[in-house]
Amino acid sequence: MRIPFPSAPIAALLLLGASVPLAADPVGDLVGALPESLLGLTRLAGPDGSDTGFVVAREAARDRLFILRGGAVVEVGEAGETGGRITSLRSEKDAHGVLAFVDIAGADGAETTYELFLEGENAAGYVFQQASN
Numbered sequence: 001m002r003i004p005f006p007s008a009p010i011a012a013l014l015l016l017g018a019s020v021p022l023a024a025d026p027v028g029d030l031v032g033a034l035p036e037s038l039l040g041l042t043r044l045a046g047p048d049g050s051d052t053g054f055v056v057a058r059e060a061a062r063d064r065l066f067i068l069r070g071g072a073v074v075e076v077g078e079a080g081e082t083g084g085r086i087t088s089l090r091s092e093k094d095a096h097g098v099l100a101f102v103d104i105a106g107a108d109g110a111e112t113t114y115e116l117f118l119e120g121e122n123a124a125g126y127v128f129q130q131a132s133n
Contacts, residue, residue, distance in 0.1 A: 037061065043068075046100075047093045052118060054100070056086050065089075065102065067116075072123035076116060079104065079128060087111060096120065101131065 037059040046052030046069075053068040063086045065079035079086065084104040091100035098118040105111045112130060119125035 035059070044089055044091075046091050046098055050091075050093055050098050052091070052098050054089055054091070056089070058085075063104075065116075067118065067123075067126065069118065070121070070123040074124050074126070076126065076128050079114070079116075082112075082114075083107065084112075091116075102128075 039058040039060060042056045042058070044054040044056070046054065051070055055066040055068060055073075057064040057066065062080055062083050065076040065086060067074045067076060079102060082104050084106045086102060087105050088103040089100055091098055093099075096117070097120045100116040100118070102114045102116055103111050104114060115127075115129055115131050117127040119127070
């Protein structure tokens with residue numbers, strides 16, 4: 001699934017660190033700038049009223065997770081370092097900010113749940129750890 005918002009090409013480039021020169025064929029330039037390992041992008045909404053969203057970038061070898069919050073895009077590098085596939089993400093607001101549960105399947109198919117805590121109003125502040133349950 002592609003990111004379903006008007007600035008998808010720009011957001012995709014920001015997420016993946018690519019740059020596109022201005023030219024007569026912006027779509028062709030965008031496609032040419034995307035890494036070959038990118039298989040798809042999925043945008044997931046955060047909890048209502050939280051101004052938070054998530055993007056999963058599916059690459060050939062792993063998935064990468066990004067937080068969209070307050071106009072900032074922050075990669076959760078620890079999620080990509082697991083080398084697994086994100087199979088589910090659900091989030092909710094709590095007294096301290098936003099809490100997300102991220103299920104990641106490893107190469108062996110075993111699924112592990114991680115907790116992603118988004119700290120208050122700090123767009124770049126988060127804690128990513130294996131769920132304690």
